[in-house]
Amino acid sequence: MLIPDKLNTIIRILLVNAIENEPKLRLTALAKKAKITSAMAKRLVLRLERSGYVNIRGSISVIDPKKLMRAWAYCYSIHELEKLTFVAAERPQYIMLKIANKTRIRNLPYAFTLFSATEHISPYVAPSDTYLYVHKKDVKEWASLFRGENILPAEKGGNVILLPVDEDYFEGVWTVRDMSVVSLPQLYADLFSYGGRGEEAAEELIMRI
Numbered sequence: 001m002l003i004p005d006k007l008n009t010i011i012r013i014l015l016v017n018a019i020e021n022e023p024k025l026r027l028t029a030l031a032k033k034a035k036i037t038s039a040m041a042k043r044l045v046l047r048l049e050r051s052g053y054v055n056i057r058g059s060i061s062v063i064d065p066k067k068l069m070r071a072w073a074y075c076y077s078i079h080e081l082e083k084l085t086f087v088a089a090e091r092p093q094y095i096m097l098k099i100a101n102k103t104r105i106r107n108l109p110y111a112f113t114l115f116s117a118t119e120h121i122s123p124y125v126a127p128s129d130t131y132l133y134v135h136k137k138d139v140k141e142w143a144s145l146f147r148g149e150n151i152l153p154a155e156k157g158g159n160v161i162l163l164p165v166d167e168d169y170f171e172g173v174w175t176v177r178d179m180s181v182v183s184l185p186q187l188y189a190d191l192f193s194y195g196g197r198g199e200e201a202a203e204e205l206i207m208r209i
Contacts, residue, residue, distance in 0.1 A: 002075040009034045009168040010044045011072050014054065014062050015185035016172030019209060024059035034168065066206055069185050073192035073202065078114070081165065084139065085158025088151040092116065092127040095151070095160060099132065100179045102145055110134050111173045111182045113163070113190045114198065120176040121187070122208055124201040129159045133182060136164040184209055 013033050017025055025033070031041035048054045053068045055061050062068055088095050096116060103110055112120070115127035134142055142162055146152070151160055172183025182190065184205065191202035 002077075004044075006034065006036055006040065007044050007047070008072075008076065009036075009171075010041065011048070011068065012168060012171050012183070012185060014048075014060065015065055015069060015072070016183045018062040018065045019184055020172065024061050026059050027056075030060060033171075065185075066209065069188050069206065070192075072185070073189040076189045077193045078163075078190045079193065081163050084142075084162040084164065085154050085156075086146055086151045086160040086162070087154040087158045088130075088149075088160050092130045092159070093119070095130045096179060098149060099130070102149065106141070106145065108134075108138060108141060108145070109170060109173075109180070111170055111180045113182045113187055114194055115201070117181045117187050118191070118201055118205065120179055120181055121184075122201075122205055124204050125197050129161060131161045131163065133163045133165050133169050135170075136166065139164050 010030065013030060014025070027041050027045065028038055030045070031038045034041060045054060045056060045060055049056055053063060053071065055063060090098070096112060099110065111133045112131065113133060114131040115125050116129075116131050118124050119127050139162070143153070146160070169182070169186065172186070173180055174183070175181070181187070188202050188205055191198040191205065
């Protein structure tokens with residue numbers, strides 16, 4: 001990533017907070033959510049304030065969420081994340097439904113992203129692959145679940161892609177049609193950094209915010 005991981009976390013939290021019209025956060029609350037010290041949170045937020053993206057007046061307010069989303073997307077890349085690929089015979093829509101149903105039974109967190117997410121929010125391109133975030137600690141359980149559903153590991157040509165990440169990527173995850181989807185800021189950054197039709201889908205998405 002072009003910016004530090006903890007700054008990514010701070011930006012994600014602030015954008016979700018702003019877009020969902022939640023009460024503005026103070027530095028101590030922001031630090032707690034980001035799991036960093038108040039001193040580090042202050043340094044990172046002051047960096048955003050100097051760049052003209054936020055105001056600090058007791059609480060922190062994002063001046064223009066769309067502007068910050070665009071700036072963040074330029075500095076973020078989904079391509080740099082670890083990927084675990086699997087292959088399944090079913091269509092993506094059926095795979096997503098299967099994942100939603102099986103994880104509900106197991107209480108296993110996930111969040112669809114890229115075109116797997118836009119399929120449920122703002123259809124732009126029909127997904128050919130299934131992309132989803134999972135918690136790093138749950139990777140073995142996902143592999144076990146997939147084996148039971150005949151979704152098998154694939155070094156090349158996989159159409160089900162797991163992105164094992166830390167919990168902060170799940171900030172603002174919401175439910176659409178009984179399926180978990182990443183927050184709108186995270187989805188925008190993912191689509192934009194994916195490139196190609198992803199950039200077009202990102203702009204389509206931001207117009208709806």
